[in-house]
Amino acid sequence: MPIVRLMIVPHPSFTQIAELIQQRLGIGFAMVQHTGSRAVLENLAKGDWAGLYQTLLKSPENSPIWQQIIHEFAIGETFFLREHRHYKILREHVLPQLIRHKNQTQQQSLRIWCAGCSTGEEAYSLAITLLETVPDLASWQIRILATDINEESIQRSRTGQYRDWSFRQVPPGFKERYFTENDGPYQIKPQVQEMVSFQRRNLLEGASLLQCDLITCRNVMMYFGKEQKAIVEDVLYSALAPGGWLFLGQAEAIQGQRERWITHIFPGAPIYQKPADTTRLRDTIQHQMLSPTQPFTKAHSELPDLYALAVEAVHEERFAEAEQILSQILAEQPQHARGHTLLASLFANQQAYPEAGAHLDTALRHDPMLADAHYLRGPIALEQDQLELATEALRRARYCHPGHMLAAFTLGMVYTQVGESEKATITWQGVLEQTYKTRPTALICDVSNISVGKLQRLLEARLGSWQDSHPHQKP
Known part of the structure; x- marks a missing residue:
């Protein structure tokens, strides 16, 4: 294309x-x-x-x-504590585990690489999280290196000056504790600013810091080519110390050599870890949050209809933009079932099925009758040759929404795979009749950019082919 x-x-x-x-x-x-x-x-x-x-x-x-x-x-859209779920996981799970390990080995040091730091909000957010989480931080050796390929972004980061838009998802008192107000921008306080160093670096050229305990590389690889994505994943893996942690963007997932990573599935957030013992079998580990997630921002009723914008971005294949919007939605409304489902579709498109499954689990926990979530489980199961699970998921989608055209179409495909062609044609005929009653330019559901007209043509072609091979039977 x-x-x-x-x-x-x-x-x-x-x-x-x-x-x-x-x-x-x-x-x-x-x-x-x-x-x-x-x-x-x-x-x-x-x-x-x-x-x-x-x-x-x-x-x-x-x-x-x-x-x-x-x-x-450059995708320069960022702000303080963006994807606050990640910071919650840092405070409640990752940092306590790292601190215990460091104390046991008498190595009170932390090495953190913020790759693709943009204008610095993420790197300073990490420093603030350490200040709020690590006991006796003054006795620790802390190295936070933030890198970006954009020289202008690096220069802005070093100034430590930010305007109100960068604080749109911070809790009360955040600006007052860590910033001083100048005539216009807010200046980050020296205690935080001195914890971070910035360099202009290209990820494709190799690691900027080795033996890292934590790497964040969020929303950097979303538009990378396949070859370049594989190079960066190798760079990040080699830069981590054994047992080190990798945070990607909320809709990003490891693509190559997944077996060498431990995948930790937190509610709505997959996090990757380099095994401490490289000879052990890798696994996917499910986690529960230690405490309820509390959004920091304004009431849900005051939010714009961001979800419609996210759907539009997915339909137009603007996936990085969709991820940004969905991150904001889920930060402010962590129980937004449709948001989790749409994000699951992004993961499914990347064949990151554990991550997609985690978001679908969350979506259905909050809305058990959400047809799109049940539907998505169908193609994911089919990709993994699980026909029975796929059939069950697609039937549930139709039970929740009898008019779900894509679920019915896909169920017909399953019927053809198991040799039940008559069931397939009956199912497809019902969907085809439904398309004739629907505007051709309408999209059939949130998680697909197939129009009613396109589905209609697909169905007519399939049913026509069936009729040609069964001339004496009605479809």
Whole structure:
């Protein structure tokens, strides 16, 4: 899809430039198409695409021309305590475990790498979490290194100055404790600022800090190409000390060599750990939160309809944007069943089935009759050759919502796999009749971007094929 769309630009060097961007920055073709960045490249090229390609090929990433491109592609949307569920897991599970281990081994030191730190809010949030969690922190050796490929972001991070928008999900008293108000921006206090050092680094070039106890790399790899994603996962794994922890974005998941990680499934949040003993079998571990999750922000009734925006972003394959919106929804409304279900669909698309399953479990715990959640369990089970589980999930989806067209269509597919073609055709005929009564441009459900019209054409083709092979039977 992206390669075809790239050919809209009438010069083959544009494709070379896009490939070079992916090689240097990790960003895949889709990111070029879905952002408006092609206009930036057109402005830089000024009609000379071959010349721009040669300039980029010969220039380092800290050059002005590369930094202009990096600035365009950077996902700079961040704020303090973003994905507050992660900080809750840090305070209640990860840090206590690390502290116990360090005390037992008489090594009172912590090494933390915040990869893809953007403008610094996440790195300073980690420092504040340590201040609030680690007893006798003054007696510990703390190293927090924050890196980003964007030089402008690194410079802003070092100033430690932030405006109100960066504090939109913090608890009462947060700004007063850790910031002083200047004429305009809030200045982070030296006690926090001195805990963090910032460097401009490219993740694809290797680890910036070794023997890390904790790495955060959130919302960095969402638009990476497959090859670059594998490189970064290797970098992160090698940078962790045995027993070290990795936090990814809420809708991101390890893609390659999953077996070398221990996957910890917390409610709505998968966290990865490098085994302390590399000879042991890896596992997926389910956790419960130690205390109830309390949102920090304004009442639910005051929230805009963010969920509709998230659905739109998923339908248009703007997955990083969808993840950002869903993170905000679930931070403020942790019982938002549809939000968990939509996030599960992002994980399922990445074949991260344990993570998807965890979100679906949470969704159905809060809304047992949510048809989309039951439906999603069907394709996930099919991908793992679990036909009985898939059939049960799809039937439950139809029980919860008899008009769920995608559940019925998929159930028909299951019937064909088990040789029950007559059941399949009866099921599909019912869905087809339903499509004739529905607007063709309507989308069939939140977790799919298939339109009613497209489903109608699929059904007509399948039923027509069945009729051709059974000329004396009615479908």
